[in-house]
Amino acid sequence: MIPFDVFPSVCRLAGSVTGRSRGEHTVIYGRKFATGLTALALGALTACNGAPSPGGSPVGGGGGARPPTAAADGPSRASRNLPNDRSLRGKVIVVDPGHNGGNGGNPSYINRQVDVINGRKACDTTGTATASGYSEAAFNWDVSTRLVKELRARGARVLLTRTNNTGVGPCITERAAIGNRAKADAAVSVHADGARPSARGFHIIQPGRLRGHNDKIIAPSARLGRALRDAYRAGTGVPYSNYLGANAIDTRTDLGGLNLSTVPKVFIECGNMKNPGEAAKFTDPKFRQRVADSLADGFTAYFNG
Numbered sequence: 001m002i003p004f005d006v007f008p009s010v011c012r013l014a015g016s017v018t019g020r021s022r023g024e025h026t027v028i029y030g031r032k033f034a035t036g037l038t039a040l041a042l043g044a045l046t047a048c049n050g051a052p053s054p055g056g057s058p059v060g061g062g063g064g065a066r067p068p069t070a071a072a073d074g075p076s077r078a079s080r081n082l083p084n085d086r087s088l089r090g091k092v093i094v095v096d097p098g099h100n101g102g103n104g105g106n107p108s109y110i111n112r113q114v115d116v117i118n119g120r121k122a123c124d125t126t127g128t129a130t131a132s133g134y135s136e137a138a139f140n141w142d143v144s145t146r147l148v149k150e151l152r153a154r155g156a157r158v159l160l161t162r163t164n165n166t167g168v169g170p171c172i173t174e175r176a177a178i179g180n181r182a183k184a185d186a187a188v189s190v191h192a193d194g195a196r197p198s199a200r201g202f203h204i205i206q207p208g209r210l211r212g213h214n215d216k217i218i219a220p221s222a223r224l225g226r227a228l229r230d231a232y233r234a235g236t237g238v239p240y241s242n243y244l245g246a247n248a249i250d251t252r253t254d255l256g257g258l259n260l261s262t263v264p265k266v267f268i269e270c271g272n273m274k275n276p277g278e279a280a281k282f283t284d285p286k287f288r289q290r291v292a293d294s295l296a297d298g299f300t301a302y303f304n305g
């Protein structure tokens, strides 16, 4: 969602927030991607720099939301050994699933203001949801974990900005810092929009120039955005947005996740969760796997094009 105020949130708020603050660890996916929280906790992950995000403590019990298991949806593209596997070997990619499932219950954590260079914004937001209640945070998490698996199968080292969909945050500042600390080759923030029901289609958000801050990432981010756009449309069939951007590319200077990035980065709004047709797609696991495959193809094109 793209409100028209000076420093808008990325996505429309799904509802009011109440409760108390919790924290969130950042993780690095190891060589063997895990599909269950137990495996996530036990072996496949390493704490990013060994430290929780500011103000945070480890999120306990994430047992409520198990990451998706691609096995239920058939073999992924990479597991079928298509020619482009290994094409991302040596690349470091950050995948940032927007929002978090616990954000809505923790207003004191997510509503605190953080510096985004040209202003201050909320640490994080709750995201939107379909009319039936499928949350954007859950969609982002599911797509992102599928994407991580696909990218890793192609040889990339991949970092996620959160460990599950039951925690809180991290703040947009930390989401950017994760990629910066890793000196990532590229980063993507995965979102879905909450526009009027008649609006449809997807769009990429690329960083606008903030002189003296992000000059170096403008050109590569634009290339990354075009690569992801082309692959996403080809792979999913979702049309270009009919309500934002030009040919599905929008440029913004109000998003902390882009303003603060020192590595090439874009956001993707995968479609409009308030549009019934797109909501039906988003709630289909097979479609979400197509989203992940398409975005992996986009990264492959970016690094090999």
Ligand SMILES: [Zn+2]
Pocket (backbone or CB within 6 Å): 001, 010, 011, 098, 099, 127, 128, 136, 190, 191, 192
């Ligand atoms: Zn969002």
